[in-house]
């Protein structure tokens with residue numbers, strides 16, 4: 001992985017400067033993927049698309065924020081950056097509760113943005129199940145009422161004619177314990193590259209297993 005220079009953005013609401021990393025290059029060596037579709041790649045960290053301002057708590061999409069400049073990785077220019085950039089907070093991933101808060105505050109202006117936020121909430125809610133120190137059974141995971149509600153709303157937004165969205169929906173149904181709905185959704189002409197994931201999710205649904213599972217290729 002090769003890091004690029006940090007970018008400095010400003011909160012559109014209160015103009016506080018915030019910092020986000022950039023990547024010059026990366027790869028998926030040692031990446032882990034799970035049945036909910038999340039991939040964690042140590043050498044290819046995912047940039048968030050939305051964040052919460054640390055000063056005024058406003059949610060904003062990073063693509064809509066004004067870029068103030070860049071912090072060079074090294075060199076004499078590094079000493080010349082503004083004081084407020086030096087103590088600026090880093091953009092971080094939202095928590096499950098924050099993703100849902102962003103929706104309730106109207107951050108999703110269209111279907112794609114709502115899907116992004118509900119998917120983010122689902123993944124963040126599932127993160128305790130990704131802890132490699134526990135088996136999924138031993139993690140003692142229970143989904144919150146907000147998490148269950150989110151997963152139902154998320155499923156309702158998905159297009160069953162789109163293979164990727166249909167597979168997300170099948171997995172959401174399985175994780176909700178709605179196994180026959182999950183199995184029905186898996187009866188579909190999925191493209192070849194989906195075969196491994198479809199078979200795994202079908203096996204789990206047949207065993208009435210609702211826990212998140214890592215996909216071992």
Ligand SMILES: [Zn+2]
Pocket residue numbers: 011012013014015016053054055056057058
């Ligand atoms: Zn702000």
